[in-house]
Amino acid sequence: MAENTAAPGTPVPLAQDEDTARGFAFALVAYLLWGFLPFYMKAVAHIPAVEVVAHRVLWSVPIAAVVLLLLGRTNDIRVALRTPRTMLMGMLTASIITFNWGLYVWSIGAGRTVEAALGYYINPLFSVFLAAVLLKEKLDGLQKTAIALAVAAVALLAWESGGLPWVSLGLAGSWGFYAYFKKSLPVGPNQGFFLEVLILTVPALGYIAYVQTTGTGHFGGTGITDVLLLLGCGVVTAVPLMIYANGAKLLRLSTIGIMQYIAPTLIFIIAVFVFKEPFGLSKLAAFVLIWMALATYTVSLLRSHRARRAAALAAAG
Structure with missing residues (x-):
C-alpha cells in the first residue's frame, strides 16, 4: 500500500521499524473505539447529520487544545495561522473530512452501516490506486490483483442494486483524498486535527446558532440526553x-x-448481527471479494516490508 490509513480512519504518521507494546495498545484502543462508534451514531440518529457534525467539530476543539497544551506544541498552530499555504491546505482537508463525517453519520442513521463498513474496507485499496494514479507509484502484481477484486466487488453491488454503492465509494474516496492531501499539511497529526476543527468552528457555530434560534436544534429544550450526546461528540x-x-x-x-481492518470488521459485525441490516447473497459475495482483495494486499504489504528489512540488513552488514 502506498499510503497508510487508519480508519474511520485517520492519516497515519510515519511509523518506526519495530513494534512496541505501548504502540500496539494505543492503536488497538483507537481501532476498537472506532469499531464501536456506530452505537454512538445510532444513538444520535434522530438528530440531523449536519447538526451532529457541527457538534463533533465544536466540542473537539477544547479537547484538541488541551492535548496540544500538554504536549507543548501550541507554537506550531501559531506558525500555521500565519502561513497562507498551510491555512489553505487546512481548509481543503477540513472540507473533505467534514463531508466524510457527514456521510458516515448519515449512513448509520439511515440503516446503511453495512455500506459504511464496505467503504472502510475499500479505503486502503483506493489509497493504493490513488498512489498509482497521482504519485505514479508502481504497483506489484498482488496489488493490481487486489484492486481488480475490489472493482469486481463494486461492479457486483452496482449490478445487484441497479446503481453504484455511493455510500461506500463516498466514504472510501473522501477518506483517501483526505489522507492524500493531509500529507501536504506541514504540521503533526495532533496539530493538524486541531487546525482543521479550529477552521471549521466558525461555520459550525453559525449552524448551531441558526438551528437553536429557529427552534429546530437539539442542544437544550429537547432533554438532557441530547445535550449530553452532542457534548460527547467531541x-x-x-x-x-x-x-x-x-x-x-x-x-x-x-x-x-x-x-486497520479491526474497525470495519467490528462495524460489519454490528451492522449485520446487532442492527439486523439486510445482507443477501449478493452483498455476501461482494464482501468475500473484498476480503480476498484485502488478504492479497496484506500479503503484498508483508512481502514489501520483509524486502525492505532484508535490504537494510544487507546494507548495514
Whole structure:
C-alpha cells in the first residue's frame, strides 16, 4: 500500500521499524473505539447529520487544545495561522473530512452501516490506486490483483442494486483524498486535527446558532440526553484520533496496515448481527471479494516490508 490509513480512519504518521507494546495498545484502543462508534451514531440518529457534525467539530476543539497544551506544541498552530499555504491546505482537508463525517453519520442513521463498513474496507485499496494514479507509484502484481477484486466487488453491488454503492465509494474516496492531501499539511497529526476543527468552528457555530434560534436544534429544550450526546461528540471524535496518532508512531507500517481492518470488521459485525441490516447473497459475495482483495494486499504489504528489512540488513552488514 502506498499510503497508510487508519480508519474511520485517520492519516497515519510515519511509523518506526519495530513494534512496541505501548504502540500496539494505543492503536488497538483507537481501532476498537472506532469499531464501536456506530452505537454512538445510532444513538444520535434522530438528530440531523449536519447538526451532529457541527457538534463533533465544536466540542473537539477544547479537547484538541488541551492535548496540544500538554504536549507543548501550541507554537506550531501559531506558525500555521500565519502561513497562507498551510491555512489553505487546512481548509481543503477540513472540507473533505467534514463531508466524510457527514456521510458516515448519515449512513448509520439511515440503516446503511453495512455500506459504511464496505467503504472502510475499500479505503486502503483506493489509497493504493490513488498512489498509482497521482504519485505514479508502481504497483506489484498482488496489488493490481487486489484492486481488480475490489472493482469486481463494486461492479457486483452496482449490478445487484441497479446503481453504484455511493455510500461506500463516498466514504472510501473522501477518506483517501483526505489522507492524500493531509500529507501536504506541514504540521503533526495532533496539530493538524486541531487546525482543521479550529477552521471549521466558525461555520459550525453559525449552524448551531441558526438551528437553536429557529427552534429546530437539539442542544437544550429537547432533554438532557441530547445535550449530553452532542457534548460527547467531541470525545468520540477527538480521543480515538489522538490515541491512534500517538500509537502509530510506535508501530511498523505493516502492523498498522493489518490492524486497520479491526474497525470495519467490528462495524460489519454490528451492522449485520446487532442492527439486523439486510445482507443477501449478493452483498455476501461482494464482501468475500473484498476480503480476498484485502488478504492479497496484506500479503503484498508483508512481502514489501520483509524486502525492505532484508535490504537494510544487507546494507548495514
